[in-house]
Amino acid sequence: MSLACDILLTVTQSLSTIVNMIVFVCVPAWGEWVAYTAWGLWMADAILSLLCALYLPFLLIKKTEKTPLSAITALLLFPVIAPVVASATAGVISGSIPNPQQALATVIIGYVLWGLGVPSSMFILILYFQRLAIHKLPPREVIVSCFIPLGPLNMGSFAIMKLGQVAMEVFPQTKTVHPLAGDLAYNLGVLLSLAMWGFTLLWLFLAVAAIYHCKYFPFNMGWWGFTFPIGTFALSSNVLAIEIPSRFFRVIGSMTSICVFLLWLLVSAATIRDLITGGKKLFNAPPSADPVTKSSEQLEDTGEKLA
Numbered sequence: 001m002s003l004a005c006d007i008l009l010t011v012t013q014s015l016s017t018i019v020n021m022i023v024f025v026c027v028p029a030w031g032e033w034v035a036y037t038a039w040g041l042w043m044a045d046a047i048l049s050l051l052c053a054l055y056l057p058f059l060l061i062k063k064t065e066k067t068p069l070s071a072i073t074a075l076l077l078f079p080v081i082a083p084v085v086a087s088a089t090a091g092v093i094s095g096s097i098p099n100p101q102q103a104l105a106t107v108i109i110g111y112v113l114w115g116l117g118v119p120s121s122m123f124i125l126i127l128y129f130q131r132l133a134i135h136k137l138p139p140r141e142v143i144v145s146c147f148i149p150l151g152p153l154n155m156g157s158f159a160i161m162k163l164g165q166v167a168m169e170v171f172p173q174t175k176t177v178h179p180l181a182g183d184l185a186y187n188l189g190v191l192l193s194l195a196m197w198g199f200t201l202l203w204l205f206l207a208v209a210a211i212y213h214c215k216y217f218p219f220n221m222g223w224w225g226f227t228f229p230i231g232t233f234a235l236s237s238n239v240l241a242i243e244i245p246s247r248f249f250r251v252i253g254s255m256t257s258i259c260v261f262l263l264w265l266l267v268s269a270a271t272i273r274d275l276i277t278g279g280k281k282l283f284n285a286p287p288s289a290d291p292v293t294k295s296s297e298q299l300e301d302t303g304e305k306l307a
Contacts, residue, residue, distance in 0.1 A: 008048065008051070008052055008056075009052055009056075009078050009079065009082060011048060012045055012048045012049050012052060012082040012085070012086065013082070013085060015041055015042075015044065015045035015048070016042075016045055016085045016086060016088070016089045018041060019038045019041050019042045019045065019089050019092075019093060020089055020092055020093075022034060022037070022038040022041070023035070023038055023092050023093050023096050024092075026038075027096050032098050035093070035096045035097055035098070036097075038093055038096075039093055039097060039102070039106070042086070042089055042090065042093050042106075045086050045089065046083075046086045046090070046109060046113060048082070049082035049083040049085070049086040049113060049117075050083065050113075050116070052078075052079045052080075052082040052083070053079050053080050053082055053083045053116055053117060053120065056079035057079055057080075057120075060076075069127075069130065069131050069134065069135065070131065070134075070135040072127060072128060072131040073128075073131075073138055073142060073145050074128055074145045074146065074147075074148035074149055075145055075148065076124050076127070076128065077121055077124050077125075077128075077148055077149065077151065077152055078148075080116070080117045080120040080121045080124065080152065081117065081121070081151050081152050081155070082117070083113040083114070083116045083117035084113070084114065084117035084118055084121065084151075084152045084155045084156050084159060085155055086110075086113050086117075087110045087111070087113035087114035087117065087156075087159040087163065088110075088155050088156075088158050088159035088162060090106050090107065090109060090110025090113065090159075090163065091107075091110055091158075091159055091161075091162025091163040091165070091166055092162060093106060094106040094107050094110065094163075094166045094170070095162075095165070095166050095169075100170055100173040100174050101174060103166065103170050104170045104171075104174045104176060107163055107166050107167050107170055110159065110163045111163055114156060114159050114160060114163065117152060117156065118152065118156040118196075121149075121152035121153070121156070125149055125203075128149070132206075137210050137213065137214075140214045140216070140217040140218070141217065141218060141220060141222070142222055143210055143211060143214050143217050144211075144217070144222045144223055144225040144226060145222060145225055146203075146206060146207040146210045146211070147207045147225055147226060147229040147230065148225060148229055149200075149203040149207075149229070150200055150203055150204060150207070150229035150230065150232060150233050151228055151229045151232050153196050153197075153199055153200045153203065153232075154196070154197070154200055154229070154232035154233045154235065154236040155232045155235075155236075156196055157192070157193040157196040157197050157200070157236040157239075157240075158193070158232065158235050158236045158239055160188075160189040160192050160193055160196075161189045161190060161193045161236075161239055161240075161243060162239075163185070163189060164185045164186035164187070164188065164189025164190065165186060165189075167181070167182045167185035167186065167189075168182040168183055168185065168186040169182065170182070171185070190240075190243055190244070193236065193239075193240060193243075194240065196236075197236055197237070197240060200233060200236075204233065207229075218281065219270050219274065219281050219282075220281055220282065221282055223267045223270065223271075224267055224271075226263045226267060227260060227263060227264050227267065230256060230259060230260050230263065231260045233256055234253055234256035234257040234259075234260055237249050237252045237253035237256055238250070238253035238254075238257070240253075241253050
């Protein structure tokens with residue numbers, strides 16, 4: 001079941017990336033029919049995202065065995081990140097759809113997905129902060145997971161701005177709601193985006209401080225957790241720099257984008273190097289985040305060595 005959940009979450013993220021690239025690259029080159037193809041892929045992505053956000057948390061709470069608070073990590077955010085990313089994609093694709101009614105439906109679904117994913121991530125962040133306050137930092141092998149909270153916050157910041165941009169154009173065209181509702185949605189989107197960007201600073205500082213505190217942490221698959229969260233921070237900063245406009249956000253966005261690129265090169269090089277040497281670090285699962293479980297595992301390993 002865990003493998004199936006990982007595959008489902010991977011599919012949703014990949015579909016969103018594919019749809020975004022189709023809109024940015026293929027639609028200007030090939031015409032409007034590609035936009036409808038991308039819209040169909042996005043609908044599939046939205047359905048899968050709903051499945052992730054609704055069903056996967058139920059799998060967690062229906063278990064008969066109890067999950068200790070010390071075992072909670074930021075990975076718990078993954079199911080609710082899916083609808084946040086899908087809502088951001090809705091804001092991107094709705095601007096390229098020629099049919100105003102279809103664009104309106106896309107914007108409405110995007111707001112629903114945003115309302116599902118962002119508040120849910122806030123609840124989980126409260127739980128995760130409690131875990132950090134009581135049981136302290138996770139093991140150094142999974143310390144990169146401290147960056148994951150940046151993902152839903154910054155992607156939600158980007159999504160609410162993009163949806164507001166399209167709503168400002170689509171609402172007056174369709175006359176479904178009051179024409180001023182589009183301007184209101186856009187202005188509220190910018191303000192909410194600023195507030196979420198500010199909330200991100202707390203988690204960014206905690207993540208950077210945790211990495212600095214650990215000094216050394218071994219390479220594993222979790223290192224790829226650097227790219228998406230920091231990339232979303234760069235994305236929201238760059239969009240804020242355009243919408244406000246602000247030199248401050250432009251500088252922050254540029255610096256963060258360079259950091260993401262350098263981190264991507266670093267992790268890619270480490271991944272290729274480990275694959276060449278057999279992939280022992282890459283494919284070995286990191287230890288449990290639960291200090292009690294980790295201690296018992298260490299005792300078992302010690303006993304086996306003594307035997």
